[in-house]
Amino acid sequence: METDIISTNFLEEAQSWIVNNQGLIIEYAVNIAAALLTLIIGFIAVGMLTGGLNKVMRARKIDNTISDFVTSLIKYGLLAFVIIAAMSRVGVQTASFVAIVGAAGLAVGLALQGSLSNFAAGVLLIGFRFFKAGDYVEAGGTAGTVHSVQIFTTILLTPDNRMIVVPNSKILNDNIINYSREKTRRIDLVIGVSYSADLKRTKDVLTRVIEQDPRILKEPACTIAVNNLGASSVDFVVRPWVQAADYWSTRFDLLEKIKNELDANDIGIPFPQMDVHLHQQESRRLKEEVV
Known part of the structure; x- marks a missing residue:
């Protein structure tokens, strides 16, 4: 019985409070709805704006590194503004909120020094190109x-x-x-030939291979010269210049053509090898030990 009386009194008080504060409740409901609407419209607008800005910069052939960096920066700045605007609709004092965010930002900044240095480095990378x-x-x-x-x-x-x-x-x-900044690149090849090879003939073969490839530039001129007298080979350097886009394909083709041409002209390319000499006496002794 007492529980029913308490429930009845609570309902009457709640109804009375709602009636007395009906205007306040409507005001808060409208503000909350406006805040939600601000968030939804703001997020959609920011997405459309930054997406359109990115498309415009790409249409103007602005480098992707710059367009992506700028749009990301603008996007997060506008999203922060939308969130603050939505909070102001529900009665949050944005001035004090900004002060709190600034103080929190200082603390977070001290804790995230690495992230801030990455941000500053990103700005410098974009700026210095x-x-x-x-x-x-x-x-x-x-x-x-x-x-x-x-x-x-x-x-x-x-x-x-x-x-x-x-x-x-x-x-x-x-x-x-x-590797892509300059339009041209130099290919550096080291070709080792046997000490018994005719150096002039070898140089002529290398020169002919270079001259037959149309991708190799005439200027700067290709360098072909003896670079080193190694332990088992005479090393030539072959340094032609090509367009940067042709670097790898030209390098691969040159190595194949040079090998084929050296073989065709009986010019040996030395490779590591080991000669094992087994004397007959030593061989007989080993057999006896085995038996």
Whole structure:
């Protein structure tokens, strides 16, 4: 009986509070609905805006590394603005909120110094343009084709299509070798021939192979010269210049053609070998021991 009385009193008080605060409840409901609507519309608008901006920059043939970095930066900045605007709709004091976020940001920044250094390094990589999307580079202890520069990391793709994620600060603090920056590259080959080979004839054969390949540039001229008198071979250096895009295909073809031409002209290419001499007396002694 007492429980029923308490329940009845509670319901009456709740109904009375709702009636007395009906305007306040409606106001909060409207504000919450407006905040949710702000979040939904804001997120959609930010996605459309950054997506459109990225398409415009790519249409203007702006490098992918720059377009991806800029759109990511703008996207997260606008999302933060949308969230703050939504919170202000439900009565959160944005001024104090911004102050709290700033203080929290300082603490988080001290804890995430590595991430901030990666962000700063990303800005510098974009600003100084050490490489662009599509360049083949060695950086951060690895190598690959640059796919994109993100806010904190750089994405590389290896020739066998593996993705490598490298922190921006590691790239900036290490040596960067860009193989695609210049239009031309030099192929460095070392060809060893036998000491019994005619050096002039060998040089003529190498020169003929180089002159027959149309991909090899006339200027700068190719260098063909004796580089070293090794333990078992006379080493020639062959250094032709080619377009950067033709580097690997030309290198592979030259090695095959040079080998075939040297064989056709009876010019030996020495290789490591071992001669074992077994004297008859020693052989007889070994047989006796075996028996």
